Amino acid sequence: MRDILQLAISQLKTKPFNTTLSIVMFTIGMSIISVLMHFENHAQQRMENDIAGIDMVIGAKGSPLQLVLSSVFHADNPTGNISLQDADKVKKHPLVKKTVPIALGDNYKGYRILGSSNEYAQLYNAQLSEGQWNNKVMEVVLGAKVAYHTELKVGDEFTGVHGFMDVGHSHDEHVYRVTGILHENGSVIDKMILTRVESVWAVHGGRHDTCDHEHHEDGGHQHSENCQHEHHEDGEHQHNESCQHTHHEDGEHQHSESCQHAHPVNNSIESIIKKVENNKELTAQEMSLYNEYRGHISEKQLAPEEAITALLVFYKSPMAATTLPRMINQNTSMQAASPAIELNRLMSMLGVGFTTIRLLAWIIIFFSAINLLIHMLNRLNQELNEIALLRALGISRLQSLLLLLSHGLILALSGWLLSIITTRIALVTLTHYFEQMDFQGIQPLLAGEYYLLVYAIGIGALAAFIPAIKAYNTNIHFLLNKL
Amino acid sequence: MIYTKGLAINYKGGKQLTFKDLHIDRGQQWLLKGHSGTGKTTLLHILSGILPPSAGIVSIGDVIINELPQSQLDKFRASSIGLIFQKNLFVSSINMYNNLVIGKKLAGQQIDKTKILKLTDELGISALINKMPYQLSQGEQQRFSIARALVNDPKIILADEPTSSLDDTNCERFINSITTLCNKHNVTLLIATHDNRFNEQFQNAIQLA
Numbered sequence: 001m002r003d004i005l006q007l008a009i010s011q012l013k014t015k016p017f018n019t020t021l022s023i024v025m026f027t028i029g030m031s032i033i034s035v036l037m038h039f040e041n042h043a044q045q046r047m048e049n050d051i052a053g054i055d056m057v058i059g060a061k062g063s064p065l066q067l068v069l070s071s072v073f074h075a076d077n078p079t080g081n082i083s084l085q086d087a088d089k090v091k092k093h094p095l096v097k098k099t100v101p102i103a104l105g106d107n108y109k110g111y112r113i114l115g116s117s118n119e120y121a122q123l124y125n126a127q128l129s130e131g132q133w134n135n136k137v138m139e140v141v142l143g144a145k146v147a148y149h150t151e152l153k154v155g156d157e158f159t160g161v162h163g164f165m166d167v168g169h170s171h172d173e174h175v176y177r178v179t180g181i182l183h184e185n186g187s188v189i190d191k192m193i194l195t196r197v198e199s200v201w202a203v204h205g206g207r208h209d210t211c212d213h214e215h216h217e218d219g220g221h222q223h224s225e226n227c228q229h230e231h232h233e234d235g236e237h238q239h240n241e242s243c244q245h246t247h248h249e250d251g252e253h254q255h256s257e258s259c260q261h262a263h264p265v266n267n268s269i270e271s272i273i274k275k276v277e278n279n280k281e282l283t284a285q286e287m288s289l290y291n292e293y294r295g296h297i298s299e300k301q302l303a304p305e306e307a308i309t310a311l312l313v314f315y316k317s318p319m320a321a322t323t324l325p326r327m328i329n330q331n332t333s334m335q336a337a338s339p340a341i342e343l344n345r346l347m348s349m350l351g352v353g354f355t356t357i358r359l360l361a362w363i364i365i366f367f368s369a370i371n372l373l374i375h376m377l378n379r380l381n382q383e384l385n386e387i388a389l390l391r392a393l394g395i396s397r398l399q400s401l402l403l404l405l406s407h408g409l410i411l412a413l414s415g416w417l418l419s420i421i422t423t424r425i426a427l428v429t430l431t432h433y434f435e436q437m438d439f440q441g442i443q444p445l446l447a448g449e450y451y452l453l454v455y456a457i458g459i460g461a462l463a464a465f466i467p468a469i470k471a472y473n474t475n476i477h478f479l480l481n482k483l
Numbered sequence: 484m485i486y487t488k489g490l491a492i493n494y495k496g497g498k499q500l501t502f503k504d505l506h507i508d509r510g511q512q513w514l515l516k517g518h519s520g521t522g523k524t525t526l527l528h529i530l531s532g533i534l535p536p537s538a539g540i541v542s543i544g545d546v547i548i549n550e551l552p553q554s555q556l557d558k559f560r561a562s563s564i565g566l567i568f569q570k571n572l573f574v575s576s577i578n579m580y581n582n583l584v585i586g587k588k589l590a591g592q593q594i595d596k597t598k599i600l601k602l603t604d605e606l607g608i609s610a611l612i613n614k615m616p617y618q619l620s621q622g623e624q625q626r627f628s629i630a631r632a633l634v635n636d637p638k639i640i641l642a643d644e645p646t647s648s649l650d651d652t653n654c655e656r657f658i659n660s661i662t663t664l665c666n667k668h669n670v671t672l673l674i675a676t677h678d679n680r681f682n683e684q685f686q687n688a689i690q691l692a
Contacts, residue, residue, distance in 0.1 A: 003588045007577065014576035389572040392533055393586030393631075394561020396554050477534040480568065480643075481524055 004399060008406035011383065019411065022368075022375045026415030026459075027422060029365030030452055034423040036358055037448040042439065044347065047073065050188045051339045052123040056325060058082060058090055059310035064337035065345060071102045071310035072339045074112055074188055077164060078104050081307035082334045090311060090328070095320035100312040103200040106160030106171065111146045113160050113176070113193045115200030115308075123312075124187040130154055131180030137202055140176045140195040144184035152178050160203060174203040186440065197308060269293050365455075368415075372463040376408055380467035387471045388479040397472050404468040405461060412460025416453050420445070484509040484671045485530065485639060490539035492525060499537075502526055503689065507671060509544075509638075512662060514682075515675040517691030523675035524569075526691070527641045530673070531564050532556045544638045561590035565632025565670070567642035567661075571624035573616035580612040583631050592635075602630050606660055622653035629661050639671040646678050654680050 012019045050073055059067040060080030069076035091099045100123065103115030114120070118133065121141070131154035134141045142152060152158060156178045162169045176195065184190050272286050272293075282290060313336075315321060325336035380387075387400050427439040485507040492500045500522045507513055517523050528534035530541055532548045541549050543563060551559060573582045583603075584594050603609040606626045611619060619627070625645060632640045642661070646654045662684055665672045674681065 003585075007574070007585065007589075010581075011574075011576040385572065386574050389568075389574065390585065390589070391557075392531070392560070392566055392568075394557050394559075394564075394635075395586065395589045396557040398554075399589055477525070477528040480528070480533070 001402070004402050005406050005410075008403055008410055011379075012407065012410060015379070018375060018378075022372050022411050023415045023418060025368035025371050026365065026412060026456070027418040029361055029368045030416060030419035030456070031422040031426070032361040032364060033358060033452065034419055034446075034449055035426055036354065036361065037446050038423065038427055038439070038443055040354055041446055041448075043350075046186070047343050047347075049124075049186065051343065052187070053314065054123070054312045054339050055315045055321065056313040057310055057337050057339060058087065058313060058328060058334050059337070061333065061335045064335060065342050067310065067335060067337045068339045068342040070104070071312070072188075074114070074192065078309045079335070081309055082311065084306050084308060086332060086334055087308055087311045090313060093324065095316050095324055096313055097316040098314040101197050101308045102310040102312060103197045103307075104164075104309045105200050105204055106162055107164050108146075108158055108160050108176075108193055109150050110165070111143070111150065111191055111193050112164060113140070113195055113200070115195050115197040117197065120312075121182070121189065121194060124185060124189045126185055126187075126189050127183045128180045129183040131178070134179050134195055137196055137198045138174065138176055139179045140193050140199070141180040141182060142178055143182050143190040143192045143194070145190040146193055147181045154178050154181060171203050186438065190438075369459040369463070372408070372411055372459060373466070375411070376404070376463045376467050379407065380404065380470060384471065384474065385479060388474055388476045391474065391476045392480065400471050400474075401468045404471055405464045408460040408462075408464030409457065410460075412456040412463070416456040419452070420449060484511070484544055485673065486542040487530070488540050490526070490529060490536050490541065492522075492529065492534070493537040500525065502529075502539075502691070505689065507673065507687075509671055510666070510669050511687060512665060512672040512685055513674070514685045514688040515673055515691065516677060516688050517675075518677060521691040523691060524643050527643050527673070527675050530639075531566055531641050532560050558590060561586050562592070562635055563638045565635060565637035565640040567625075567628045567632050567640065567645045569644040569647055571616075571621065571628055571648075573624070573627070575616050578613050578615055579608075579619070579627055582616065582627065583612070583634050586631075587635060599630075599634060602633055602664075605664065606630055621648055622650075622656070625649060625653065625657055626660065629657070629664065633664060633668060633670070636668070637670060639673065640665060642672070642674040642676075644676055644678070645674065646676065646680065651680070654678070658684055 054072060057067055057071050059071060059078065060082055062079030066076050067079050070078040087099070087101065090096060098119070100117055100119045101115075102120075104112060105115075106113045121133075126143075128141070129144070131141070142150075146152070150158075157175045158178075159173075159175055160171050162171065176193075176199070182189065182194075269289065272282065272290050275282055275286070276290065313324075315324070321338070325338065328334055328336040387403070390403075391397070391400060424442050427443055428441075431439045485505055487502065487505045489504070490502040494500070502522065515523050515526065525534065529536045529549075530543070532541075532551070536549055539549075540547055543559075546559065546563075548556060548559060573579070574585060577585065580599075581588075583599060587594055600609055600612075603612060606629060608623060608626050608630065611623060611627075616624065625648075628645065632642075640661070645661075646657055649657060658681060661672065661674075664670075674685075
């Protein structure tokens with residue numbers, strides 16, 4: 001058998017170009033499928049890992065997918081805020097085992113600052129690699145990737161930036177202090193900055209007070225609401241800046257003056273309208289007054305201390321899944337969403353894309369299989385006289401069959417092996433260049449790749465089959481006579 | 484050594500070819516003469532077991548080969564019969580040494596390298612054993628054919644028009660080599676040919692008509 005393999009390899013080596021081409025064709029198709037399988041598997045695993053057994057997410061009304069994306073996968077903006085009071089009611093519900101609050105608002109260099117309880121880190125089995133847990137307000141623990149990319153160390157201090165983009169208004173007066181750094185664990189927590197809910201409240205609430213104060217002088221409730229409103233929507237920094245501006249640079253006196261200054265503006269809608277007509281910028285107060293004048297409805301907003309962004313809920317029994325979400329969606333101003341269901345929805349949407357690419361890859365390996373078949377037939381036609389010779393020299397029919405079979409299998413198996421290696425190299429390279437991908441080290445073989453191996457063996461055998469049958473039935477006498 | 488009785492082969496379309504009975508003793512050297520189409524190659528193929536006869540028996544050294552099953556026939560051919568073809572046939576992807584031993588190797592037999600080198604020395608081709616088939620001349624290739632036929636220590640060597648592509652010098656050299664070696668190794672030789680250059684050296688001839 002070893003001799004047959006050696007002979008097959010020698011024969012393949014004499015036509016290196018043909019042989020390489022056949023193998024490469026086969027490799028390309030299988031590599032594409034393989035990489036896809038890894039992507040899909042990885043995405044699914046990561047997401048399931050990120051769900052961490054969360055049964056339900058409660059947040060402000062809006063898209064359930066957005067709610068799940070924003071507060072479980074941290075990939076989207078939040079739908080809004082819910083009141084702590086309402087959240088407490090859910091927490092005390094008899095069907096609820098455990099809840100974890102989520103308060104979002106700021107980021108540091110694009111990494112989200114997440115206010116929560118210590119239970120959040122436990123959800124992902126996060127372990128400290130250095131430092132201590134954040135026990136006090138304004139103390140943070142960094143995810144491994146955050147620490148790596150921002151180069152923050154234990155004991156360092158930084159200020160957050162409002163919203164989820166790394167450019168924007170910065171909360172300079174509220175300084176976070178790093179007390180610990182987490183081990184990388186491949187979950188969403190790697191890219192998070194963990195702090196207490198109170199820290200988020202402090203950052204936003206503190207500022208709210210100054211604004212509120214200002215607005216009290218104006219005697220406008222709507223203003224404070226408007227101010228608050230801005231905290232939860234991105235990109236309304238004009239107002240904040242004006243606040244900060246007056247507060248910091250001009251000092252108290254100037255500040256009150258600026259507020260004073262605002263009074264006559266407030267009082268004369270006409271001047272605002274004039275400003276609008278002249279395309280001049282409005283201050284936030286003027287804007288809200290203008291909105292009011294135009295008849296816009298502004299909702300009642302919550303003070304930051306009374307609100308969280310979302311609540312992660314764990315059920316006591318599966319029965320809760322049938323009753324709780326419906327109850328919340330119908331009877332409260334909040335919405336409930338199931339991460340598992342939303343993830344399925346998301347995957348089925350992405351699934352169309354995956355299926356299309358996979359179909360393409362199968363078409364490629366189907367044609368590469370045909371290519372392999374043609375290659376084998378061509379070879380046989382050229383080498384049939386050699387097979388006749390070998391048969392005349394006393395090699396059995398079975399051995400000549402095995403010889404051709406080894407040809408096919410060697411080609412197909414090297415194609416498979418090469419595709420496995422190519423896939424690993426591709427994944428490592430992609431991880432190196434794209435931060436979003438984090439394939440750690442060399443990936444183990446997926447079940448799908450074993451199926452590919454079976455497929456490769458099948459194709460190799462099939463490609464050898466027709467030539468082998470032809471060789472098996474070769475009439476040596478006839479063939480030798482023809483030479 | 485070679486004994487046949489009532490050999491006949493039927494072709495498609497009802498044409499039948501019959502052969503005279505042969506009786507060749509061990510160590511004898513015979514010519515198989517006849518014009519093209521008289522069945523020289525066919526008879527050689529029947530004798531070597533490549534082609535099963537439609538009727539009659541072939542006995543090589545007490546073994547009636549047309550009664551052997553295919554697998555044993557292949558083995559018998561690998562161990563007892565050396566073949567030399569009209570054209571020089573070699574496996575093009577392996578070197579000459581491996582070409583000499585490939586049959587033995589695949590038949591699972593032991594290979595005695597010193598013995599093979601002695602044989603190639605006798606034929607004056609030892610320096611060429613690491614070359615590939617296409618690097619050799621016709622004459623060199625034909626000498627390798629002799630070596631390959633003798634490698635198995637066969638009981639008989641069957642050669643089919645071995646000199647048809649050789650010039651006089653190479654032909655004489657071939658005839659000398661093969662007759663000497665067959666005598667030396669006590670191998671029965673049967674050469675199918677219409678080449679008259681053989682006539683001087685051979686006493687025994689079978690004329691096919």
